[in-house]
Amino acid sequence: MHQELTSGVQFNFENQNKFKNVAISIDFIEPLAEDNLVERTMVAEMMENYSAKYNSKLKVARKLAELYGARFGTNVFKVGDVVALRIVITFINDQFLGGKINLIQQICEFLEEMIFHPYLIDGSYPTEPFELQRDNLVDYLHNLSDNKKYYAARQTKKMYFANDPMNAKLVFGNVEDLAQVTPERVANYYHSMLNDDNVYISVQGNLAAQQITTIKNYFNFSARHDLTVGMNENYDHQEITYKVENAVQKQSQLDLMYHFPVNLKSDDYYAAIVMNSLLGGSASSLMFLNIREKQSLAYYISSSFNSTMGFLMIQSGIDGDQAENVQIMIKQQIQKLIDGDYADSQLEKIKTSLISGYLTKFDSERKSLNDVFVKALVNNFVTKADWIASLKSITKADVAKVAQKLDLQAVFLLKGESNEQN
Structure with missing residues (x-):
């Protein structure tokens, strides 16, 4: 099933009875050229670990345990000339819980909380948890450069994309910029992402029509400009x-x-x-x-x-x-x-x-x-x-x-x- 819910918002469902689990992903898409990689990365980090209701990693972990061990996460990646922020969750199908628990609704409530109710105080992410996530990510990226195979690949891509600085960047953005990004700047970007990005809701599992409707109703995004995805057809050739x-x-x-x-x-x-x-x-x-x-x-x-x-x-x-x-x-x-x-x-x-x-x-x-x-x-x-x-x-x-x-x-x-x- 492929359906456009409104302009710039798509819903895709694939009936799959191969797994006991159901999987839901929500992808926010924007042009790579807008160069919000650093802010986007930090929105993903904060969204995975905190919300207004679950304002600590421990609270998020406990809630996922209550949801029968659901697995939840975020990541950022490039596809062609766009960049995506993905929220994904996998969880056991209701039918394997004796039919007494409406887990689909509980999962949707959890996702709605994590996506639409960020951990903000006076319009900004709290300084301590924000800087903890940011500094840990910066350390990880610095350590990644010590991997010589990874380093060689990065240098080769920089050479290849010498005339295309956006594609030459890491999907996380420049590490130096990431180290300096502020909670206020990221909070402002979160709101623009939520309101302006194209949204792809993808669902897979053995679900009844009513369950599919439940998922759709929880994610009622407003219309936004419909984005066309290009595949980098206009590469600027260079001498070797x-x-x-x-x-x-x-x-x-x-x-x-x-x-x-x-x-x-x-x-x-x-x-x-x-x-x-x-x-x-x-x-x-x-x-x-x-x-x-x-x-x-x-x-x-x-x-x-x-x-x-x-x-x-x-x-x-x-x-x-x-x-x-x-x-x-x-x-x-x-x-x-x-x-x-x-x-x-x-x-x-x-x-x-x-x-x-x-x-x-x-x-x-x-x-x-x-x-x-x-x-x-x-x-x-x-x-x-x-x-x-x-x-x-x-x-x-x-x-x-x-x-x-x-x-x-x-x-x-x-x-x-x-x-x-x-």
């Missing part, structure tokens, strides 16, 4: 950029980013999925088998395709003095895809693995619920059967055609000191 940094570590990281103009609604979307898996997205890929296994030139190597941002990224752990050889071999593997220089059986194995992975995601309530949301967001309501049929139809010629779209834009080497000494 190269950067080398030295690091106090033994292993080196070599990352490459390619412009790859394919998205969820492109005709060659399924060919792109197969191509990525053949290149480096699986243990049966050409890079894994030829660069890591046969030539022992990488400790790890993989590729990932971002279907809403239009890029493909290769990440590898190598000996720094082998960087040039690894780059040559990566180029050779892409050429193999263009030439069809791999076994037919490898293509079939990849497709079988992709279909298995696709079906497995529906074994998780939250992953399955996210699929409901993404379909609604990009207005692409493909069925499981159509997805599988489209994937199965991909040929070597399809893979070759889409592989030719790969356009290298950024190369980053984080070189370990042991290699530097050598």
Whole structure:
């Protein structure tokens, strides 16, 4: 069921009797260009842990325990040219409680409290809990930079998005800005988000019509401007950029980013999925088998395709003095895809693995619920059967055609000191 409740507010329900649980997510969507990442992050942090009624983490935890162990959380993420703040809760279906408890209503009351009744005093978040959440998040982000694999990926993305500063930022925003954000500023942003953002309400579970109506009635958002989601089609091409940094570590990281103009609604979307898996997205890929296994030139190597941002990224752990050889071999593997220089059986194995992975995601309530949301967001309501049929139809010629779209834009080497000494 897909329904527009009012302008800018959508309701999506998928009847699912596979799980004992019900899952509800509410996503607030705004253009990434508005640059409210820091404020949005802090709204998510405060909304997950506090409300006017449950004004401590302990009170929230106790309430969730009363709701038969419901799991509740928030997160912020990018999709194409928009950013989302998600509130999500999963809980046991009423039918497994003997029919004596209207848990749906209690869950809706809890969500209504957490979303619409923030922990504000005189129009602002209280200083102590706000600064605690903010400072903990800042510490986490600083520590994250110590992960060299993560650091190399971040630097590569900054190079790739050199002409697009908003996409170059973390979804949390700049750490320096986050450390300085005030409770008053975030409280003001909360109200504008609630009133202006597009809203996607997604529900999954084995529910009766009356239960669905109950959920709708609890979240009566006002009309707002209807937002169109773009997929970063207007990438600003650049000359290939190269950067080398030295690091106090033994292993080196070599990352490459390619412009790859394919998205969820492109005709060659399924060919792109197969191509990525053949290149480096699986243990049966050409890079894994030829660069890591046969030539022992990488400790790890993989590729990932971002279907809403239009890029493909290769990440590898190598000996720094082998960087040039690894780059040559990566180029050779892409050429193999263009030439069809791999076994037919490898293509079939990849497709079988992709279909298995696709079906497995529906074994998780939250992953399955996210699929409901993404379909609604990009207005692409493909069925499981159509997805599988489209994937199965991909040929070597399809893979070759889409592989030719790969356009290298950024190369980053984080070189370990042991290699530097050598």
